[in-house]
Every structure is written in C-alpha cells, then in structure tokens.
Amino acid sequence: MGSVGRIILQRLGLGLLTLLVVSIVIFVAVNALPGDFAEAILGQGATPEAVAAIRSDLGLDEPYLARYFGWLADALRGDLGTSFAQANFAAFAGTDAGSGLGSVAAMLGPRFANTMFLAGVTAAIAVPISVTLGILAALYRNSVFDRVANITTLTSISSPEFFLAYVLILFLAVMNPILPVLSLVNDDMGLGERLKMTLLPALTLTLVVTAHMMRMTRAAIINLLASPYIEMARLKGMSPMRVIVRHALPNALAPIINVIALNLAYLITGVVVVEVVFVYPGIGQLFVDSVKIRDIPVVQACCLIFAAAYILLNLTADILSILSNPRLRHPK
C-alpha cells in the first residue's frame, strides 16, 4: 500500500501545479478579452472618468504582473479575494453597507453546494442505470435490446443539452404537469421537495452522460469475453450473467471507473447550459455572469473549483483502478 500513498502524494503535488497553471491561463485569457470590468459594469454610463475611477478603486490600473501575484499571494493564504462586483458596490455606496456579501468564498459557497447536490442526484441516477444497461447490452450483445439501448443513448448524447431539456420540459412539465419547469431550490426546502425540484435537470444530465458510461461498460466487458479465462468459466457451465458479473466485470472495472470519473467531473463543470435553462442557482450561472462582466476573482475561483474537480476525480479514478487490479496493487 505504500506505493499507493506515494502515488497520491505525487499526484496531489502535480495537481497543485496544474491549478497554478490554470490560474495563469485564466488570468491571461480574461484579460485578453476586449473590455474590462469597469466598462462592462458601467455600460452606457462608461464615461472616461467613471471608468478610471472604478479601475483605480479596484486596482485594475496596476500592471498585470502585480495584480496576478497579489491575487496569488492572497489565494495561497486561502483568501480568494472579493468579487469586483461587490468591491465596486462597496466603493459605489461609499460603505459596504454591512451587506457582508464580500468574499468570493461566501458568494460561491451556497452555489457550489447546489451544484454538488445536482451532480450527486444525477450520479445516483445515471451511474447505476448506465452500468446496468452496459452489462445487459454486453450480455445480449447484437440483440434488439442492445441496439435499442445503443441508439437511444447515442441519440441523447448527440443532441444539444438545451434541446434535451426542452423535450423533457415538454413531456414532463407542459403536457403532463408532473415536475416544475424551474428548479427553484432554496435552503428552506425539505429534501423531498428539493429532489422534486432537481429532478428535471438531473434527468437531462442523465441523458447526456449515460451513453458514454454505458458504451464503455459494454465495450470493456465484450473485450474480455474473448479471453481464455472467460472461455474456461463458460466451459465450467456457468450462466452467462454470472460469467459477466463475477468474472468479466471485476477485470473491466478500471476503464469503467475512469469513464465514470470523467463524467462526474463533467457534471460539476459542464452544467452551465442546464442551469440556465432550469434557472438552477448553481455555480455555472454565476460563472457565466462573471465572465460577462470580467469579474476576474470570481472567474478564477470558479475555474480553480472546476480544475480541482477534474484533478481530484481523476486521481480517485486512478487510485480505484489500482486498488481494483491486484497486479497494480502489488507491483513486482
């Protein structure tokens, strides 16, 4: 197990390096966009004096390097800074008006929790469905069931998310008013109501991610079915289901886990469109708004969260693959 521990540490170290690179790329990219926060927020009122005043209030007139390293120094201390919108509001109002909405962390916290909740609900639906479908498709490969499952999931992954969302809205909210159109979740809600509110976006995302996981499960299992040890199991007279679940699946776990991890990461980072369609108060909407007004501290924080999700989930996938494979667990 010592080797696993070393791998984790190594990967975490590399992960931190990746985050650093991501933050540099984002900073450069956002600054390369035309217009800045002052111009975006002022709109028609962007007189040169007003723009200059906001820039100097927010320190946007300092050189890029100084701004980046200032942010980095704060971030290393765990302070992700204050959103420009809030900082500007404070300057605008002359006081922060005791709003206490200041820090990026406070702004992102509840929204991040919502996004995680949506991802969790989706994963709870999508992962069992796709793995089961994948196993069944492998079991009955080339049958009508296999084809139908393939065609359906491939169709849903090939359609744009907003289209799937509107199709679901049409069937589940407009024609049969079972579920609400808007996912207006809030903290006062009970779990049941919250689940009901979250179901439509979760189903949409399920349709988006199922195909990938299901096809990988199917392919990984079928790949193994030609191996001699499967032949052996079959010759022993085991049922096809038992052959697959007991003998093939454990050896196919590594690629399946990898694909699941990738899709989970997508659930956290790729939900922007779905959040907008269902007005779900998650991190995606905030991210889009922030890019629009070039609110660099918020954009940075969102990107770091997204990147960290990918890094951690990939790391988890790798660890699980190692643990699921005795040959990797006990290297020579």
Add this chain to the structure above:
Amino acid sequence: MTNFSRRGLLKTGAAAGVLAATGATSASAEPKRGGTAKIGLAGANSSDSWDGRTHSDSYMIVTAHGCVFDCLTEVAADGTLKGELAESWEASADAKTWTFNLRKGVTFHNGKAFGADDVIASLQLHTAEGAKSAAKPIVSAISDMKKMSDHQIVFTLASGNADFPFLMSDYHILMYPAGQIEEAIANGIGTGLYSVDTFEPGVRTVVTRVDSHYKDGEAGWFDSIEFVAINDASARMNALMTGQIDAANRVDFKTEPLMRANPNITIFEVTGNQHYTFPMLTNVAPFDQMAVRKALKHAINRQEMVDKILLGHGAVGNDHPIGPANQYYAADLPQNDYDPDMAKKILADAGLSDVSVQLSASDAAFSGAVDAAQLYQASAVEAGISIEVVQEPSDGYWSNVWLKKPWCACYWSGRATEDWMFSTAYESGVPWNDTSWENETFQSLLLDGRAELDTAKRAEIYTEMQSIMSEEGGTIVPMYANYVDAHSSKLANSGVIGNLWQMDSSRLAERWWMA
C-alpha cells in the same frame, strides 16, 4: 389583428393626450386581500442589494421602490403625481423653495417612526463622499435642507426646478431610517407595504405584507409575494405557461404569439419613454450640415423598423427623446416620414450629392441594432445616401463607439420629466450629449422651462423644444420600444397600467391582486 389593436390603442392613447397608454388587460371586479403571488423577473444580478443608489435593472426596481421601500412621491398608474411619504408640497413663485409636508404615523419595518430626519439622511446618501449615485444630479441640486418640524422639510434648490416633486419619485431615492441606514440596506428595512423575509441576491426574494399601512385599502393586496430571478427568456416564458409563476416581465417577442394563444395568459403592453436612437455628432462633417441631418431623417423607414425589429411591439419615433409617458409629450408634431424624394431634394437644394456616411452599430446598443442599421442602409439608397454599416464589437461599445464615432446606434430608457431627459443628453456641455448638440434657442428654452411653474407655459416650451429637435436635432429616433409583460389568469388589476417602467411602472406588487 393583434397588430391593429395594439396600434389602435396607442393612437387613441396619444391623441387623447393620455399620459399612460393603457394595455388591454382584463379589468376586474373589486380588489381583494389575500394570496401569494409568484413573480418571475429578468434583470437580476448576483451583486444586487437594497441600496437604491445602485439600482438600474428591473428586478431591484420592482422589489425595492415598488414593494419594500417608499419614495417621497409616486407617479400613479394614470401618470399623475401623488404623495407617497410626502402628503403635500408647495413651491415658492420661483420654484426654488419647496416645502414638503410628510405623512404622520408611518413606521419602518423595524418599528422606527418615519420623520424629517430620515428624509434628510436618505437624500444625503446620494451626495455622500465616494458615492456614485445615479440620482446625484437630482440631489446635488438641493442647496439646503431644513427640518421645520418632525413632519415638515423645506428644500432650497440652487436654481428653480418645477419638476422637483416629480424627481422625488425617482426609484433611486428611497427613504431609509436615519442612523440605521447600513442595517436597512443590509436587511431591506423600508416603509413599504411588504417587509423582507428572504433576500438571496440574483436568486429570489420573499416578502410579507405588513399588518397595517397607510396605503391600506388603496394598494397592497397580496399576503405575500415571492420574486424569482429568471434572466433566461425561455425559462421565464415556460414557467409562466406552466403556472409555476403568475407574472413575468420582458415577454420574448418570438414566443409572444404562442402566449397569446394560451387562454390563461394575458399580455399587457404599454408604450413608455424607452426609445432607440441613432445619434450623430453634430460638430463632425458631414453631420454638421443641417441638410444632411434633415435628409437622413427622411431616408429612414420608421414603420418598417417597428414591424421588423420590434415585431410590432413599439411605436414610431419622431427624432426627439420625449415619449408618451412624459407629461408634455407633443403628439401633434408633424411626423418625420420616409420620403426619399424629399431627402434627395433637400440634398440637391443644399448643393450636395453622393453623401456617404458610416453608421456604427452593435447589438449592445439595443437588440436588433445591427439589423436596424442595415434596414436604414437599404432605405437610404433610394434617397441617394450611401450608408456603410460598421459592425462594432459589443464589448466596450459604450466606451469606444458611443460618443466617439460620428454616427452610431444607442438606446435611452427615457426619463420621467422632460427637463431631466433634455438635461441628461441634450443640454449644452453635459457629458452624455451624444449629438454634441449646441442650440441657443433650445438651451434658453431648457432653462426657462425648468423654472416655470405654469403648466400651460411649460407645455408650450416643451412642445417647441421637441419640435426643434425633431426638425433640426442630431438624433434619429426610429422607434419607441414597448414594455411587454405578461400575467396569468390568477392575477387581476385595475385595467390601468403605468407606462413609466416595466411591470405596471414596477409597482405591480402594490397595485395588483389575486383574481
């Protein structure tokens, strides 16, 4: 049919000189108390707060000035001015000194009694050091505020302004409790009909009716209201169609026919002061020549723009910024029409031929601005004017194009009073003078009108100013864009819809009730 009735309404509204063009909504029986309304609004931001100085978009205008807070005065749905926290007011003969009598027995949501100190402290917010309030020009015109008693204040203005009580209805100028302003801004403590239960910026706001209020029996019929921030147009329309919300602002023009077909949905539409413009810098060639400006005014097909850009949800403009929601809107001015021959003749008379100009546009100016510029280009060809449409990037449009390029696209949401509109964008030397407009007659009329208390004389002055702008001014106003909102059959209203802002002048929360 729908087009016809819409225009018909507008025409009668304007012809009768009615201030509020009313939309066709189901006028219902007597209002009644009770129920919870759910209202979906576009125009919300995660940086929203209860600080009136920062308000600029619909969500906070509806929830703050139209619900939780009060101003000194209020523009009623029919366009007349009435007292809100002020009971009455009177001016000195030169319109320089204004005495306001405040309503007695009003309390804030935290129990503090409302009085003259609160007014003074609330107004001072806008001129506080470092504060960049949009209402600063209004408040900084007050040179002295004197508390005569707990319920009487005398304002002395630097120069006479007959519109002063009107300006006090501005949605930025909310009344906060003196000494507790930070707390009031953090938690939303006002004197309005509804007190705040929950406020999640950019997400939702829940308010409850206060037990007793000075507007009892006149307004405030819901027991509670939930405002939901829905910036996405399709989501907002879906939610209204499926009954998850009872009213929504900014109806998506593309799905509007579908909504009209739904028997449970009523669309209410008013023409207010919101207008789109093509301002030209009148000190830059060739726009410094009157003939070019006049020819351009006849080279644009305004009705075509209303039909194609606004899909009929608007009215043609007449090259001045005063709209049907203004008091002295001159509906009878001669309309600048599309007349390519006339435009040619004007140019020929001035010895000009082959006029070619550049028009900068971006959809940042208004939705459909680039298309509108291209329509203009096509219609101007007939008049022998060649317009080159320059598509500008949306980012930085207001900093790099507007006020800089000789001719561009722009929009104005309009102002409640003529003087305010003119002095924002057409007074000599103001920063937003987007046509570099300098006209001596116009300027002296502007100053005369401001201090004139006689309504008839003011009407005369403002009509003349609109006429000057329409004939000689540097801006083309192709159209007024309607406020188009919708509600379900669960809500009812008096049938008179305010046209100052969206959603019944943003006072739907106060004025409407459950059907």
